[in-house]
Amino acid sequence: MNWEKLTFSYTKTNTIICSHYKDGEWSPLESRCDDSISISALSASLHYGIQAFEGLKAYRGKDGKIRLFRPFENAKRLRRSADYLGIASPNQEMFVEACKRVILENIEYLPPYEYRASMYIRPLVIGVGAQIDLVCPQEALFIVAAMPIGSFAGSINRPAKVLLAQDHDRAAPLGSGSYKIGGNYAAAIYAGVKAKKEGYSSVLYLDSAKHEYIDEFSSSNFFAIRGDSYITPDSESVLPSITNSSLMQLAKDSGMSIERRRVKLDELETFEEVGACGTAIVILPVSRVDDKMNKKSYIIGDPDITGERCLYLYKRLTGIQFGEVRDFHNWCLIVEK
Numbered sequence: 001m002n003w004e005k006l007t008f009s010y011t012k013t014n015t016i017i018c019s020h021y022k023d024g025e026w027s028p029l030e031s032r033c034d035d036s037i038s039i040s041a042l043s044a045s046l047h048y049g050i051q052a053f054e055g056l057k058a059y060r061g062k063d064g065k066i067r068l069f070r071p072f073e074n075a076k077r078l079r080r081s082a083d084y085l086g087i088a089s090p091n092q093e094m095f096v097e098a099c100k101r102v103i104l105e106n107i108e109y110l111p112p113y114e115y116r117a118s119m120y121i122r123p124l125v126i127g128v129g130a131q132i133d134l135v136c137p138q139e140a141l142f143i144v145a146a147m148p149i150g151s152f153a154g155s156i157n158r159p160a161k162v163l164l165a166q167d168h169d170r171a172a173p174l175g176s177g178s179y180k181i182g183g184n185y186a187a188a189i190y191a192g193v194k195a196k197k198e199g200y201s202s203v204l205y206l207d208s209a210k211h212e213y214i215d216e217f218s219s220s221n222f223f224a225i226r227g228d229s230y231i232t233p234d235s236e237s238v239l240p241s242i243t244n245s246s247l248m249q250l251a252k253d254s255g256m257s258i259e260r261r262r263v264k265l266d267e268l269e270t271f272e273e274v275g276a277c278g279t280a281i282v283i284l285p286v287s288r289v290d291d292k293m294n295k296k297s298y299i300i301g302d303p304d305i306t307g308e309r310c311l312y313l314y315k316r317l318t319g320i321q322f323g324e325v326r327d328f329h330n331w332c333l334i335v336e337k
């Protein structure tokens, strides 16, 4: 593998792990070399988007150990998303067992410590079985795939510009925004692709009722720093990010206060630092938000220099993930044969 050239893209590895839910029970976990599956063309996942997924990472630590970051949180979130769609999901033990197994069976794809890259684990559940009526599928497939991905190390050192979504919403109030389900990403893809073409790193969504409050980015949460406060939106429509909750804890540990509340768009100009956070990017510092509709740009900090709090939190979190900083909160699960 050319570890230096890794990006956030798919690489086929040795195996995927699968289990089939039917007649009220999951089949034993099975490893498959082929990453194609055979399902009915009438499956509800294909017609009605009945699918939920997760994303988590495994790291090769400084001490050579394999660390899987907060997998029980992802297991809980997958269950919450699957329950929303009315499909079966694995329990936490089965979820974690499948993640461990996919890592160990694909161990040669886990990047060495020096490259500060990681293995991305993608679990998903999809509704299967032939149906045309809009009812909860009685059958499901649980699949876990693993692939090496890049460090995104560049991104922490390169503050980004993002586009404010004024003519597009991702999730309705009281809708599905807080669940990790394919439909939310389908709803955001058009705006995301358009923004990328215009040179933006991401799209920042507002509350879809009034466009007054900040929600989140297309695939990451929003946080801001002002003085000693870590500020992040409290909204029914955003995904409960495991990275954000970890950063909040680390900010609290360092003596900062946490403000989890509705965040007015106007406040953007008062923030000293803004970041997008999520498993894939960890932290992407944001130095500019363009509101094209109102011909206004919000400039945050220095466009060439990452703010010191973002940098501190990034180093702290990745330090825990790579086994360089003590894992006070027991977030990492050591994966062994």
Ligand SMILES: Cc1ncc(COP(=O)(O)O)c(C=O)c1O
Pocket (backbone or CB within 6 Å): 055, 216, 217, 218, 219, 220, 221, 238, 239, 240, 241, 242, 243, 244, 277, 278, 279, 280
């Ligand atoms: C819409 C959205 N928000 C936030 C996040 C960040 O969540 P996490 O930190 O659990 O990866 C993601 C990424 O999964 C996402 O897709």
